[in-house]
Amino acid sequence: MKSDWSSVCAEVVWMRVGDEDSYHPFDTVEDAAQYLGDFYGVRQIDFKDQYGVTAPGFEGNNYISLYWGTDPKDGSAEVTKALTDEEIGEFNLSLEAIRDCEAANGE
Numbered sequence: 001m002k003s004d005w006s007s008v009c010a011e012v013v014w015m016r017v018g019d020e021d022s023y024h025p026f027d028t029v030e031d032a033a034q035y036l037g038d039f040y041g042v043r044q045i046d047f048k049d050q051y052g053v054t055a056p057g058f059e060g061n062n063y064i065s066l067y068w069g070t071d072p073k074d075g076s077a078e079v080t081k082a083l084t085d086e087e088i089g090e091f092n093l094s095l096e097a098i099r100d101c102e103a104a105n106g107e
Contacts, residue, residue, distance in 0.1 A: 043055075
């Protein structure tokens with residue numbers, strides 16, 4: 001029987017917003033974007049390094065940690081890989097959709 005990597009070692013998107021936040025696991029890039037847009041009002045992110053991204057107010061050492069890592073149910077939160085350029089693009093599209101929804105609802 002062929003081994004399936006995703007069933008052996010599940011991954012989640014880990015995010016910590018600046019120095020004051022705790023790490024939060026998300027099942028999808030879109031879920032992480034929803035959290036960042038709703039609670040922090042971030043409108044767009046830019047790639048920083050393999051461990052995270054920047055946004056206005058979250059630059060330098062106070063950046064946003066954002067990466068794929070091991071599922072917390074596995075007992076650890078090891079970094080497995082950075083988000084790809086495509087995933088960062090999806091993240092920004094999700095943030096744009098949040099803004100569009102807020103504008104349509106008069107928020």
